[in-house]
Amino acid sequence: GQQLNQSPQSMFIQEGEDVSMNCTSSSIFNTWLWYKQDPGEGPVLLIALYKAGELTSNGRLTAQFGITRKDSFLNISASIPSDVGIYFCAGLTTSGTYKYIFGTGTRLKVLA
């Protein structure tokens, strides 16, 4: 099945550092979503993007909808220990299939 290419797969960072991750696809999307999954829980929506070039923030998180509509980026500034978890991107193609396509996730570990 189709999945988005998400990178990096995992990363260890020091508390206070900034984090960047991205998702790319060969298909054009009209919606990009970013989720965070805490250990033992289901994913929770962080940010939703609806227009090419859109830049949206949620606290220390900032996400962008790539202008080609084939990629998206998530940045976390000044990371803290509770940022640990798995971050997923998800995209909706223009074909209106009522299904989001998910990336394979970026596992983030923050060292205090």
Add this chain to the structure above:
Amino acid sequence: NAGVTQTPKFQVLKTGQSMTLQCAQDMNHNSMYWYRQDPGMGLRLIYYSASEGTTDKGEVPNGYNVSRLNKREFSLRLESAAPSQTSVYFCATARWGQDNYGYTFGSGTRLTVV
């Protein structure tokens, strides 16, 4: 306001046993989904129901069946469990419209087949 409720939270089955995973939502969403999550594999869609009365296969439907009982409930059945079905199962719901707000996920069912 519970959102999306999955039961049970944990289950251990012997190979060949059957069981049904339950999902109920109080969000009045039309669409419901079953995903499985395996290490390094992300979220893979098993089955979904775009609206009450319809169900469709996802990318990994083999070994599973589903029932959309009503607008609120969507169950996933394993008729003869296999060790390869050891996974974490997530139910999700969605409302579709001018702005798509993505899925709302349940907290998961952790299934081990021995």
